[in-house]
Structure formats: C-alpha cells, structure tokens
C-alpha cells in the first residue's frame with residue numbers, strides 16, 4: 001500500500017450470525033461509533049442474505065447514508081430460475097448492493113462450490129455490475145504438503161476464465177488460508193503479503209493487476225491488523241469474527257484509514 005494508490009477495502013463477513021433486528025441494531029451502532037474520517041477506505045459489511053434489505057434500507061433511508069456499504073456473502077450465477085433457496089444477482093442489485101463475496105472456503109467446503117462454479121459466479125457478478133470479492137486459500141494439509149503456491153495460482157487462473165483483462169482494476173481478491181479462519185492462528189504478515197503478491201503476479205499474466213485490490217482474511221483482529229495492512233501487497237482485510245463487534249471492526253477500519261493517510265496521492 002505504500003507504493004500505489006490502491007484504496008484499502010475493509011470488509012466484514014458476518015457469516016450466519018445476527019437476526020434481522022440484530023443486524024439493524026449493529027448498523028446503527030456502527031454508524032454512531034465510526035466518527036473519524038474513513039473516507040479513504042472502502043468499508044463493507046456483509047450480513048446474512050435475509051438482513052440485506054433491512055441493512056441497506058437502514059443505511060440509505062434511516063441514516064441518510066453511512067461511511068460503509070453492503071455486500072452479499074454469496075449468490076447464484078443465473079438471473080432467475082428454479083434454484084430453491086438461492087439468491088440471484090438482480091435481487092442483490094435491486095437493493096443497491098455493490099459487493100459480493102464469491103468462493104469463500106466455507107462455500108467450497110460445505111456447499112460444493114468448485115473453481116468452475118466460482119468462475120461462473122464471477123462472470124455473473126460482472127455482468128450485473130457487482131464487485132466480486134473472490135476468495136482463494138489453501139488448507140493446512142495443502143500447506144504442509146508444499147502445495148500452497150500451485151493451488152493459489154490454479155484458483156486464481158480458474159476464477160479468471162473468460163474474464164476480460166480490462167476488468168482487473170475492478171476486481172477484489174481475498175487470500176484466506178483455511179487454517180487461519182476462525183482459529184485465532186493468523187498467517188504471519190510477511191507470508192500473507194507474499195501470497196497476496198503471488199496472486200498479483202498470477203493476475204499480471206492476464207493483464208495489468210497493479211490496481212486490483214488483494215485482501216487478507218483469517219483471524220484478523222485489531223491487534224494484528226496494523227501489521228498486516230502495513231505490508232505492500234495487502235490492500236485490506238476480510239474479517240469474520242472481529243467484524244461482529246462494533247468496536248473491533250471500527251478499530252480495524254481506523255487502522256486502514258491511518259495507513260491510507262501515508263499513501264502518496
């Protein structure tokens with residue numbers, strides 16, 4: 001972040017936490033708490049699908065705008081159809097949602113998402129003007145077998161199938177090592193930065209990836225976020241557990257805002 005003008009993205013992935021009322025309450029409290037200037041940072045909260053309508057309504061209508069916006073945690077690739085329980089891209093855009101997390105390891109692990117389905121969803125997101133946050137990451141077994149780099153490169157390449165290189169500046173990737181998610185075991189900042197750099201190098205084979213934002217996710221907390229965000233190839237954080245707490249999430253956003261001020265214009 002010190003050598004480019006990439007804006008930090010701080011995104012909270014709430015996963016399957018918070019009822020609609022709790023999500024509403026959190027949104028108002030986050031608004032009240034986030035008093036410092038965070039305009040240099042793209043702040044996104046990704047509530048469960050059921051709460052997206054209420055949260056976007058709260059931001060736009062009740063609060064008259066906020067220094068954060070909303071994203072979805074997943075979606076289907078088709079515009080509509082007989083897919084029980086699923087959410088289509090136009091349903092998200094009709095609410096004014098801008099971001100969608102795709103290929104999260106929990107989706108890959110528990111809902112059979114493959115590199116191919118993730119790619120279809122990336123294509124669908126772009127078709128509908130949504131910004132995908134594309135997750136990649138290795139399991140502990142893959143890391144221990146020395147497969148991390150090959151796997152990450154393959155996931156990135158597959159996600160980018162049939163994606164026009166001109167779109168690269170609009171894409172967001174997230175490196176989320178599976179072994180660091182929800183475990184309290186954060187990837188060392190130097191290693192997280194190295195893998196984020198590897199993602200950028202992989203993307204550079206397709207086109208200019210100097211503006212693509214690459215986030216780190218996996219046990220990001222206020223006490224490690226400054227170090228992670230200070231590295232050159234980490235352009236933000238995708239946060240699970242710590243995003244469920246207003247003050248933890250705000251502190252991480254403030255760390256990004258603080259570092260952004262050091263970025264040359």
Ligand code: 13P
Pocket residue numbers: 013104176180181182183184217218219220238239240241242
């Ligand atoms: P934790 O921050 O709880 O480790 O979760 C990370 C994650 O999966 C964000 O998408």
